[in-house]
Amino acid sequence: MQTLRSSLRQARLAAGLSQQALAELVRVSRQAYAAAERGTAVPSTEIALRLARALGTSVEQLFALPDTERPMLTADSAGDTGALRASQPVRLLRVGGRWWARPASAVASPACGLTWADGIAHPDPAAAGRVHVELLRDLPAAERTLVMLGCDPAAALVAMALEQGDAELVWAQAGSRAALEGLARGEAHVAGCHLFDPETGCYNAPWVARLIPFPCTLVGFAVWQQGLIVAPGNPLQIRGVSDLARPNVRLVNRQDGAEARMLLDRSLQQARIPTAAVLGYEHVASGHLGVAETVRGGLADAGIGVRAAALAYGLDFVLWGEERYDLVIPNHVLDLPAVAALLAVLRRPALQQQVELLGGYDVSPMGHPSSAA
Secondary structure: OOOOEEOHHHHHHHOOOOHHHHHHHHOOOHHHHHHHHHOOOOOOHHHHHHHHHHHOOOHHHHEEOOOOOOOEEEEEEOOOOOOOOOOOEEEEEEEOOEEEEEEHHHHOOOOOOOOOOOEEEEEOOOOOOEEEEEEOOOOOOHHHEEEEEEOOOOHHHHHHHHHOOOOEEEEEEOOHHHHHHHHHOOOOOEEEEOOEEOOOOEEOHHHHHHHOOOOEEEEEEEEEEEEEEEOOOOOOOOOOHHHHHOOOOOEEEOOOOOHHHHHHHHHHHHOOOOHHHOOOOOOEOOHHHHHHHHHHOOOOOEEEEEHHHHHHOOOEEEEEEEEEEEEEEEHHHOOOHHHHHHHHHHOOHHHHHHHHHOOOEEOOOOOOEOOOO
């Protein structure tokens, strides 16, 4: 918990010093200085005096006691983004009677890319995966918050449609397998996936049966076009998987567990192309829009994603095939008001039309039950 309000950062920047330079001036490690600057560690009297002298100010100008102590809430760390860092801004999400903390940056609103932080994380050193959160605001009503894991860029439109009703969509971007695994841990109300099962030739239901330990309902969202996102005009004339092995083609990949990466791996295996022969195979972007942004920025020549992501960034697209994207909802949350609001929104022609306008979406399955898991 923050024990001091610190003005060190402002004073250091005004003096034109880096953290490392100031730490060397007062003879402490950069890590120790950084903790004092954040206010999460209390410097000794001697170090405080050295800091004040180095910055040409007084100790009282650099440090002050907090006006009031903020309330705390204990939560579990969610997701596969790694351990939360001390003083990291987080969103607090209540699912199934438990509070989960995610980095605020990992649950950015799909509509604008930014989100309010609910609090500041203080990991519990005595309990792995537990975090004490210093609250920055009153928490929104849990019953109107819907937590969704998935990779579909159209989540932005779903969020905007739900804002007109009685629910808030909090979307954490995740590959399909990671989304199902998070749902199985109880971190979300809904997971989106487009996982192909080679043994059955079916999408999603076999994976849900394999990874989710409780009954779920699959609700259709869309059938989308998946393929290679390439630069405008496709200047390198990239047409298929064999072109990815050319020495002048740089790939941007997706993370492990994403169906786009699995599709790439299956295609490379069928073409007998080793992954080591693909320049950029280890270069990973998060989500379809992340792939498109990387190609648009010139950091890669091609990446697997949906047509809508290519169109959103003014890029060209090479079709590989179509995939079914379903929403997976645990049966024990079907009666929640926020879930009911989602199901109602999916059946509205206005939302379906907006998703279709993104390009590359067939929305005929939207809101209809899919194969049972």
